[in-house]
Amino acid sequence: MSDAPVVDVDPAEFWDDPYPTLARMRAETPICHVPQFGATLLTRRDDIHTCEKNVAVFSSDQPGGLMNVLMGRNMMRADGDEHRRERFVYYPAISPRRVRAHWAAEFERLTGEVLDELEPAGAGDLVAGFATAVSGEAMKVMTGLVQVDHRDIDRWSQAMIDGVANYVGEPDVEARCVAAVAEIDAAIAERLDQLTTSGELDEDPSLLAAMVNAGMPLENVGANIRLTISGGQNEPRDAIAGAVWALLTHPEQLAMVQDGRATWLQAFEEYCRWISPIGMSPRRIATEHTFGGVTFEPEERVFLMFSAANRDEAHFDEPDRFDVTRDTTPSLTFGAGPHVCAGAAVSRNLVGQVALPRLFERVGDRLRLDTGDAAEPVRFGGWAFRGPLGLPVRWDDGPDPADGPQPK
Numbered sequence: 001m002s003d004a005p006v007v008d009v010d011p012a013e014f015w016d017d018p019y020p021t022l023a024r025m026r027a028e029t030p031i032c033h034v035p036q037f038g039a040t041l042l043t044r045r046d047d048i049h050t051c052e053k054n055v056a057v058f059s060s061d062q063p064g065g066l067m068n069v070l071m072g073r074n075m076m077r078a079d080g081d082e083h084r085r086e087r088f089v090y091y092p093a094i095s096p097r098r099v100r101a102h103w104a105a106e107f108e109r110l111t112g113e114v115l116d117e118l119e120p121a122g123a124g125d126l127v128a129g130f131a132t133a134v135s136g137e138a139m140k141v142m143t144g145l146v147q148v149d150h151r152d153i154d155r156w157s158q159a160m161i162d163g164v165a166n167y168v169g170e171p172d173v174e175a176r177c178v179a180a181v182a183e184i185d186a187a188i189a190e191r192l193d194q195l196t197t198s199g200e201l202d203e204d205p206s207l208l209a210a211m212v213n214a215g216m217p218l219e220n221v222g223a224n225i226r227l228t229i230s231g232g233q234n235e236p237r238d239a240i241a242g243a244v245w246a247l248l249t250h251p252e253q254l255a256m257v258q259d260g261r262a263t264w265l266q267a268f269e270e271y272c273r274w275i276s277p278i279g280m281s282p283r284r285i286a287t288e289h290t291f292g293g294v295t296f297e298p299e300e301r302v303f304l305m306f307s308a309a310n311r312d313e314a315h316f317d318e319p320d321r322f323d324v325t326r327d328t329t330p331s332l333t334f335g336a337g338p339h340v341c342a343g344a345a346v347s348r349n350l351v352g353q354v355a356l357p358r359l360f361e362r363v364g365d366r367l368r369l370d371t372g373d374a375a376e377p378v379r380f381g382g383w384a385f386r387g388p389l390g391l392p393v394r395w396d397d398g399p400d401p402a403d404g405p406q407p408k
C-alpha cells in the first residue's frame with residue numbers, strides 16, 4: 001500500500017453526495033488512501049491529467065480487475081500496442097467526421113420518434129421516458145444491436161456498471177452482471193447471423209460490423225461491444241436528464257441558452273463538469289513510483305477522481321456553481337491521455353446538439369418539475385457513476401398540482 005495519508009469514507013454518505021468529502025480531500029490530502037475502497041485516490045485536476053498519461057506506471061491493464069473478470073478484456077483495460085490496435089479499428093466508426101456524416105442524422109431521427117411517442121402523455125419521469133429511450137436507441141444503432149429493446153440495453157448497462165463498481169462484492173450484483181453479459185452475447189450472435197444472411201455486413205455502419213470486418217477476434221469484439229454498452233448508455237442518459245434538471249432549477253441559466261447567450265452544447269459540457277457522469281476510473285500501479293510526495297507500491301489500486309478534478313478550485317472559480325457561460329476546457333469529463341473517451345463526439349452531438357435542444361423546442365415553454373404530492377423529489381446517487389435516479393416533470397397545459405385545487 002502507498003504511504004499516502006489515510007482518509008476514512010462513509011460509503012453510503014459518499015454515494016449520496018461525494019462532493020463535500022472530495023473538496024476536503026483536494027484541500028488537505030489530495031492523494032489519500034481510502035481503506036473502505038482499498039484504493040489510493042487522486043483528487044487534483046493536474047495530478048490526474050499528468051498521471052493518466054503515464055501509462056507505464058498508472059496502467060489500465062488490470063488482469064484481476066472487476067471489469068476484466070466480469071465483462072472480459074476490452075480495449076479500455078489494455079495498454080500500449082494492444083490498446084492502439086483495437087482503438088484504431090473501433091474509433092473511426094464513431095469519430096467526429098463519422099458523427100457529422102452519419103450519426104447526427106440518425107440521432108435526429110430517433111430523438112424525434114421518442115418525442116412523438118412521449119409528448120401526448122403531458123407528464124412523466126424524464127429519465128425513463130426520454131433520456132433512457134434516446135440514449136438506448138442511439139446505442140442500438142451504434143452497436144448494431146438494432147433488434148433489441150432499448151430497455152434491455154439500459155438494464156444490461158446498469159447491471160454491468162453495478163458489477164464493475166461492486167467493490168464490496170455483493171453476490172446478486174455480480175449475478176446480474178454475469179446474466180447481462182450472456183444476454184448481450186446472444187444478441188451479438190443473432191445480429192451477426194442476420195447481417196451475414198442478408199449480405200449487409202460489409203456496408204453496415206455499426207461498431208459491430210466495423211470490428212468484425214476488420215478481422216478482430218470475436219471474443220474481443222464481444223468485449224468491446226459490452227464496454228460500449230456499459231460506458232455509452234448510462235452516461236448520456238444521466239447527462240440528458242441531469243442537464244434538464246440543472247436548467248429547470250436554474251431558470252436564469254436556461255434563459256441564457258434559450259436567448260442565445262450560451263449554447264445547448266455549453267449547457268451539456270457545464271453539466272458534465274458540475275456533476276460528472278463518470279466520476280472515477282481505476283488504474284493498477286505497474287511499478288514502484290513516487291508522485292506528489294507519495295510512494296506507490298506495485299499492484300496497488302488507484303482511483304482517478306474525475307469528479308473531484310472537475311471541481312478543482314485551481315481551474316474553476318466557484319466550482320460548486322452551475323454556470324453555462326463557464327470555460328470548461330480544463331474539465332476531465334471524458335478523461336485524458338490514451339484512453340480519452342472514444343464516444344465524446346457522439347455524446348456532444350447526441351446530448352448537446354440534439355436531445356436537449358429538441359426537447360426544449362418541443363415542450364420547453366411548458367416543461368417544469370412536477371412538484372405535486374405524488375411526485376418523488378429528485379435524488380441523485382453514485383460516485384463512480386452519478387446521475388438523477390428519476391426526474392418527474394410535466395409539460396401539459398393544465399395547472400401545476402402544486403398550485404392546489406383549482407376553482408371549479
Ligand code: HEM
Binds near residue numbers: 077231341
Ligand atoms: C456523457 C457521456 C460520456 C461520458 C461522460 C464518458 C466518459 C468517459 C471517460 C471518463 C472515459 C475514460 C476512462 C479512462 O480513462 O479510463 C471513457 C472511455 C470510453 N468511452 Fe466514454 N463517456 C461517455 C459516452 C460514451 C459513449 C456514448 C460511448 C460509445 C458510443 C463511449 C465509449 C467509450 C470507450 C470505448 C472508452 C474507452 C476508450 C479507450 O480505452 O480507448 N463513451 N468515457
